[in-house]
Amino acid sequence: MDNTDTPPTGSGEAPGAIVxxxxxxxxxxxxxxxxxxxxxGIELRGEMDAVKDEIRQxxxxxxxxxxxxxxxxILDGIEEYSHIVVLYWAHRVPESxxxxxxxxxxxxxxxxxxxxxxxCSPARPNPVLTSxxxxxxKRGNILRVSGLDAIDGSPVIDIxxxxxxxxxxxxxxxxxxxxxxxxxxxxxxx
Amino acid sequence: MDNTDTPPTGSGEAPGAIVxxxxxxxxxxxxxxxxxxxxxGIELRGEMDAVKDEIRQxxxxxxxxxxxxxxxxILDGIEEYSHIVVLYWAHRVPESxxxxxxxxxxxxxxxxxxxxxxxCSPARPNPVLTSxxxxxxKRGNILRVSGLDAIDGSPVIDIxxxxxxxxxxxxxxxxxxxxxxxxxxxxxxx
Numbered sequence: 583m584d585n586t587d588t589p590p591t592g593s594g595e596a597p598g599a600i601v602x603x604x605x606x607x608x609x610x611x612x613x614x615x616x617x618x619x620x621x622x623g624i625e626l627r628g629e630m631d632a633v634k635d636e637i638r639q640x641x642x643x644x645x646x647x648x649x650x651x652x653x654x655x656i657l658d659g660i661e662e663y664s665h666i667v668v669l670y671w672a673h674r675v676p677e678s679x680x681x682x683x684x685x686x687x688x689x690x691x692x693x694x695x696x697x698x699x700x701x702c703s704p705a706r707p708n709p710v711l712t713s714x715x716x717x718x719x720k721r722g723n724i725l726r727v728s729g730l731d732a733i734d735g736s737p738v739i740d741i742x743x744x745x746x747x748x749x750x751x752x753x754x755x756x757x758x759x760x761x762x763x764x765x766x767x768x769x770x771x772x
Numbered sequence: 773m774d775n776t777d778t779p780p781t782g783s784g785e786a787p788g789a790i791v792x793x794x795x796x797x798x799x800x801x802x803x804x805x806x807x808x809x810x811x812x813g814i815e816l817r818g819e820m821d822a823v824k825d826e827i828r829q830x831x832x833x834x835x836x837x838x839x840x841x842x843x844x845x846i847l848d849g850i851e852e853y854s855h856i857v858v859l860y861w862a863h864r865v866p867e868s869x870x871x872x873x874x875x876x877x878x879x880x881x882x883x884x885x886x887x888x889x890x891x892c893s894p895a896r897p898n899p900v901l902t903s904x905x906x907x908x909x910k911r912g913n914i915l916r917v918s919g920l921d922a923i924d925g926s927p928v929i930d931i932x933x934x935x936x937x938x939x940x941x942x943x944x945x946x947x948x949x950x951x952x953x954x955x956x957x958x959x960x961x962x
Contacts, residue, residue: 602790655873658887664945683845697848699931741889749939755854
């Protein structure tokens with residue numbers, strides 16, 4: 583692949599390496615993700631019906647996003663948004679899972695495997711996960727949010743404002759298997 | 773900041789370093805971004821009225837996302853989505869811009885500066901940018917998309933499916949300055 587116009591970023595790193603700086607950490611006491619990534623794919627914790635209820639309950643659970651105090655100014659004005667998009671690093675995904683290319687969606691063997699870029703699998707070449715959350719309160723360097731599906735201790739990479747107009751696309755088409763998962767989740771995403 | 777439960781990722785890197793692997797590259801012939809990041813903030817290329825028209829025209833321009841052939845399987849099934857979210861690295865953002873905490877939105881001096889996490893500025897601690905695009909065609913390891921606001925040569929980090937239900941939030945609130953920018957852009961995002 584032509585990589586000649588990708589200069590190195592960071593300092594003292596190998597040419598072409600892209601190095602992220604952790605800007606904060608997620609605190610919510612959640613020890614285990616619903617979907618975990620292993621060497622040979624992803625796995626759903628328990629049966630779908632049981633986990634579904636748990637996932638739905640988690641929607642209202644509060645997480646704290648603790649931003650590095652040295653850059654607290656970076657949050658100025660964020661309290662004017664009702665929702666934000668959090669980018670975090672799935673730090674428990676083993677390095678070996680980053681080499682996977684196909685998985686069964688949601689770890690469900692009954693759904694035929696597809697390419698990882700067609701899924702929300704945490705096992706991906708760069709496990710930078712995104713989560714759209716409701717922002718309840720900003721207190722100093724701490725944001726209190728709900729709907730964040732990360733586990734405790736996840737490094738925060740970035741926060742972006744949520745502007746609904748950006749996502750209001752027409753004629754959106756998704757695969758039948760993804761439609762089925764959405765239907766099972768019902769009003770979870772509202 | 774408590775960083776003790778953030779194990780190193782990658783191998784041979786400094787403890788706690790998060791290293792991304794480039795999985796592809798964006799090809800679209802676009803040399804300069806509309807918004808560029810310098811040492812002291814971000815700058816809009818030209819006057820808003822002129823640039824606005826150019827930005828609107830760019831909506832229909834086609835970009836190619838060229839994925840590393842060695843992992844082409846990772847795209848299997850992606851053609852069943854009409855829209856995808858592309859995560860890419862803003863490789864032209866100077867390292868010094870990653871230390872900024874506040875900017876004038878869209879580089880416009882008339883809008884009071886705010887914290888960078890309240891903006892879509894490319895100058896941010898980790899310039900991993902996201903763009904929701906329409907997927908027109910998959911041909912081998914190449915995706916043809918429109919609406920991708922990246923410049924030529926940007927490293928691709930990740931691709932995620934776009935499922936509209938995930939973003940269909942109620943009671944979404946944004947700051948007045950962001951509302952004004954959205955209104956100026958009119959139907960750009962449709």
